[in-house]
Amino acid sequence: MKDFKQEKTRVDQADRTIYNVKDRLDPAFLMDSGITPEIVNQISKEKNEPEWMRLFRLKSLKLYNEIPLPTWGPSLDELNMDQIVTYVRPKSTMKAKWSDVPDDIKETFERLGIPKAERKSLAGVGAQYDSEVVYHNVRAEVASKGVVYTDIESALTGPYSEMIRKHFMKLVPPSDHKFAALHGAVWSGGSFVYVPAGVTVEIPLQSYFRLNAPGAGQFEHTLIIVEEGAYLHFIEGCSAPRYYVANLHAGCVELYVGKNARLRYSTIENWSKNMYNLNTKRASVEEGGTVEWISGSFGSHISYLYPMSILKGKKARMEFTGITFAGEGQNLDTGAKVLHAAPDTTSHISTKSISRDGGNSTFRSVVTVTEKAEGSKSAVSCESLMLDSISRSDTIPVMDISCNQADIGHEAKIGRISESAIFYLMSRGLSEDDARALIVGGFAEPIAKELPLEYAVEMNNLIHLEMKGSIG
Amino acid sequence: MNTQINRLPVPTWNRTGVNWLDQKALPPDREYLQGRHLPYDGILPHGITLMDHLPAGVAEIKSGMGEWLDEFIRKGADKTCYLLGEGIASEPVIITQNLDPAQPVIRTHYAIKAKPGSNLTVVQINRGDAKDGVVENLTQIDAQADSFVRLISIQLLGKNSQSFDAVGARIGKGAKVELIRAVFGGKTAACGSMAHLEGQGGGYQQDTAYFTDEDQIFDFNDIASHIGRETVSEMHTAGVLSGRSSKILRGTIDFKAGSAHSVGHENETVLLLSPRARNRTVPLILCGEEAVEGQHAATLGRFDEKQLYYLCSRGLSLMEAKRMLVEARFMPVLNKITQDDLRQEILTIIERRLDEHEINS
Numbered sequence: 043m044k045d046f047k048q049e050k051t052r053v054d055q056a057d058r059t060i061y062n063v064k065d066r067l068d069p070a071f072l073m074d075s076g077i078t079p080e081i082v083n084q085i086s087k088e089k090n091e092p093e094w095m096r097l098f099r100l101k102s103l104k105l106y107n108e109i110p111l112p113t114w115g116p117s118l119d120e121l122n123m124d125q126i127v128t129y130v131r132p133k134s135t136m137k138a139k140w141s142d143v144p145d146d147i148k149e150t151f152e153r154l155g156i157p158k159a160e161r162k163s164l165a166g167v168g169a170q171y172d173s174e175v176v177y178h179n180v181r182a183e184v185a186s187k188g189v190v191y192t193d194i195e196s197a198l199t200g201p202y203s204e205m206i207r208k209h210f211m212k213l214v215p216p217s218d219h220k221f222a223a224l225h226g227a228v229w230s231g232g233s234f235v236y237v238p239a240g241v242t243v244e245i246p247l248q249s250y251f252r253l254n255a256p257g258a259g260q261f262e263h264t265l266i267i268v269e270e271g272a273y274l275h276f277i278e279g280c281s282a283p284r285y286y287v288a289n290l291h292a293g294c295v296e297l298y299v300g301k302n303a304r305l306r307y308s309t310i311e312n313w314s315k316n317m318y319n320l321n322t323k324r325a326s327v328e329e330g331g332t333v334e335w336i337s338g339s340f341g342s343h344i345s346y347l348y349p350m351s352i353l354k355g356k357k358a359r360m361e362f363t364g365i366t367f368a369g370e371g372q373n374l375d376t377g378a379k380v381l382h383a384a385p386d387t388t389s390h391i392s393t394k395s396i397s398r399d400g401g402n403s404t405f406r407s408v409v410t411v412t413e414k415a416e417g418s419k420s421a422v423s424c425e426s427l428m429l430d431s432i433s434r435s436d437t438i439p440v441m442d443i444s445c446n447q448a449d450i451g452h453e454a455k456i457g458r459i460s461e462s463a464i465f466y467l468m469s470r471g472l473s474e475d476d477a478r479a480l481i482v483g484g485f486a487e488p489i490a491k492e493l494p495l496e497y498a499v500e501m502n503n504l505i506h507l508e509m510k511g512s513i514g
Numbered sequence: 515m516n517t518q519i520n521r522l523p524v525p526t527w528n529r530t531g532v533n534w535l536d537q538k539a540l541p542p543d544r545e546y547l548q549g550r551h552l553p554y555d556g557i558l559p560h561g562i563t564l565m566d567h568l569p570a571g572v573a574e575i576k577s578g579m580g581e582w583l584d585e586f587i588r589k590g591a592d593k594t595c596y597l598l599g600e601g602i603a604s605e606p607v608i609i610t611q612n613l614d615p616a617q618p619v620i621r622t623h624y625a626i627k628a629k630p631g632s633n634l635t636v637v638q639i640n641r642g643d644a645k646d647g648v649v650e651n652l653t654q655i656d657a658q659a660d661s662f663v664r665l666i667s668i669q670l671l672g673k674n675s676q677s678f679d680a681v682g683a684r685i686g687k688g689a690k691v692e693l694i695r696a697v698f699g700g701k702t703a704a705c706g707s708m709a710h711l712e713g714q715g716g717g718y719q720q721d722t723a724y725f726t727d728e729d730q731i732f733d734f735n736d737i738a739s740h741i742g743r744e745t746v747s748e749m750h751t752a753g754v755l756s757g758r759s760s761k762i763l764r765g766t767i768d769f770k771a772g773s774a775h776s777v778g779h780e781n782e783t784v785l786l787l788s789p790r791a792r793n794r795t796v797p798l799i800l801c802g803e804e805a806v807e808g809q810h811a812a813t814l815g816r817f818d819e820k821q822l823y824y825l826c827s828r829g830l831s832l833m834e835a836k837r838m839l840v841e842a843r844f845m846p847v848l849n850k851i852t853q854d855d856l857r858q859e860i861l862t863i864i865e866r867r868l869d870e871h872e873i874n875s
Contacts, residue, residue: 113525113528114524114525114526114527114528114533406526408526408527408530413789413790426799426801428801428803428804428806429804430804431771431774431802431803431804431805433804434800434801434802435801436524436798436799436800436801437797437798437799437800437810438524438526438796438798439796439797439798440526440527440530440532440794440795440796441793441794441795441796441812441814442530442792442793442794443784443786443792443793443794443795443814444789444790444791444792444793445786445789446786446787446788446789446791446815446816447789447816448786448814448815448816449814449815449816450812450813450814450815451811451812451813451814452795452797452810452811452812452813453809453810453811453812454797454799454808454809454810454811455807455808455809456769456799456801456806456807456808456809457806457807457808458804458805458806
């Protein structure tokens with residue numbers, strides 16, 4: 043007699059060995075934990091910043107102390123800011139050659155495959171270790187087109203200082219929310235990219251952020267300006283070894299997409315599972331411009347991540363493609379926001395999420411269409427797959443429409459693997475296990491195909507699906 | 515006790531303004547007459563009797579508007595109507611309440627207990643108007659095994675009044691509850707329903723139609739809570755916004771752990787006629803159970819040009835074509851209103867508002 047006891051599909055963790063290697067803690071400078079005006083002044087002094095930035099940091103700190111924690115989203119009660127070290131300077135200044143980077147730090151990035159990727163498929167690389175950028179380089183042929191790719195501290199005091207001052211935290215003002223204010227106060231590291239008008243950067247640039255110090259925060263700032271008619275693909279990767287104390291990532295990304303320009307921003311987020319990932323990303327898109335967000339969220343203990351696009355020019359476009367994979371001990375609250383503020387603008391949000399082993403995945407979005415956005419179109423689609431009944435998957439979209447000449451569509455689906463799909467595939471000759479493997483694998487495929495090949499491979503490693511028996 | 519009305523089951527960004535009732539639609543902050551709890555004195559059809567007290571366990575059935583408002587209406591009700599359904603009711607109970615300057619506040623507590631296998635329909639009609647008038651209804655439904663309850667709520671108040679319509683339904687094994695709503699009147703109208711699908715195989719169907727104009731503010735919070743196995747919910751809302759009106763619809767399908775093999779569907783279509791109208795839609799799916807199917811869809815926008823072109827090519831005028839498309843949206847609600855004169859009255863309101871929109875635009 044057939045045993046009807048069914049084994050659950052196993053969706054295993056990826057092998058995190060390469061991410062979990064912990065370097066010996068050997069910084070050149072380690073700030074006291076907590077956040078005070080003295081610490082903020084000290085960070086500014088360490089960086090030899092202009093006075094306006096020091097004042098900006100202090101103003102942000104004041105806002106940080108005034109703004110309450112969010113009353114929605116995953117609980118942040120266990121995040122004790124008094125125990126977070128906001129600044130850790132590694133024992134290396136920024137280098138333009140990997141051979142000049144200290145061996146232990148270089149080995150970390152070697153293990154993560156960054157120098158190899160740079161040689162094979164990138165136009166430039168920035169590598170940040172704890173609070174400072176340790177490596178930055180851009181190919182000569184790209185630099186010769188006028189493309190600037192450097193760490194943001196150098197840009198702040200160099201020939202682009204006025205450009206930085208004009209754009210820095212203008213899209214994401216410190217008053218936006220508590221962790222934007224925190225970022226304004228203690229930001230450190232990150233990248234500045236400037237692509238002149240009409241220039242196409244044919245192969246991507248990448249910044250990789252590695253947080254090694256336990257109990258530390260990483261607050262890098264990424265500022266990208268893509269001028270009229272230009273194109274750039276920027277890739278952001280991040281990881282950290284797992285510790286038993288909370289780490290915090292409160293970075294900020296500001297993207298300025300010019301008229302008829304196009305910017306593709308890909309992120310593979312693979313923080314360790316003690317990380318609070320409270321990142322803020324925002325893009326401003328001028329007439330005819332396009333911003334494309336590709337986002338894979340795999341790591342972190344708790345995430346709040348909702349890239350926002352402000353479509354301020356006529357016919358501006360945004361596309362957001364994201365996947366979230368929440369496993370044991372993870373509460374990942376992710377999604378996207380878009381503001382249609384000009385006529386004939388278009389947005390398309392497509393997300394997938396998988397919850398398993400008690401993981402909690404939430405899709406959260408807001409689509410706002412103002413009175414000015416006549417002829418605009420928006421489509422939102424989110425699909426969630428639940429792999430067991432101890433996990434959660436929630437969908438919380440908002441549509442705020444103040445224009446009667448717009449077309450807005452939204453659809454969401456949640457559930458398990460369709461029995462009829464399995465039946466169909468089995469009728470075509472596949473075994474039940476193969477049919478289930480094909481369906482689960484195919485669920486994430488639309489996202490994987492948007493990624494550069496090596497990142498698609500990394501994602502497939504992260505979602506390693508081992509099929510045993512059946513779901514249900 | 516949380517005093518917020520029409521609270522979103524899981525909050526989101528506060529700046530969206532959707533986490534609870536629109537501030538402009540709050541109940542007036544003034545003293546009311548204390549409730550006299552006068553029992554309903556109308557005629558009831560065969561199969562429905564009046565209970566002289568609230569049955570045990572019914573007071574705990576939460577509506578979608580929140581515990582504070584539920585208790586406020588229950589304790590301060592001026593009128594009560596506690597109905598018991600046994601067997602199949604011969605015809606619907608129709609209860610009409612008229613607001614007028616002499617009676618500017620109506621607060622009624624309804625309870626419907628449907629015994630196993632019973633079948634009944636209750637029609638609530640609220641009309642009339644008064645300066646600063648308020649109609650507050652709480653309806654608590656206990657649908658026991660294999661029973662069927664249809665609640666039809668028609669709100670045709672004038673533009674000086676506010677309405678609050680709270681509905682809670684506990685749905686037993688194999689039972690089915692239908693909530694049919696047509697909301698047209700009031701300077702503000704707030705509705706909140708919660709279906710507690712507790713028994714295996716329980717079903718819940720909700721169809722709502724609304725049409726706003728001028729400065730009306732409508733605010734809905736509808737929740738289908740799947741608790742038992744193999745439960746089914748279908749929630750459909752169709753609306754038209756014109757003038758400077760605004761509307762928030764929160765629709766939630768909540769699959770609790772243990773609600774295996776349940777299915778929940780929700781959809782909304784909104785037609786925005788005016789560039790000054792504002793629509794906010796918040797369709798939630800909350801899922802703590804693996805073996806379920808949840809789906810929601812929303813379509814917000816303007817008239818479909820292709821549909822209008824087709825209808826006009828068949829000989830209809832543009833106005834006739836628009837009227838036909840609007841009426842088609844409301845058919846799921848209109849078809850369940852069996853009183854011809856009431857259905858005709860609603861059609862007339864739709865026609866008038868469309869005409870007014872065309873004149874003003």
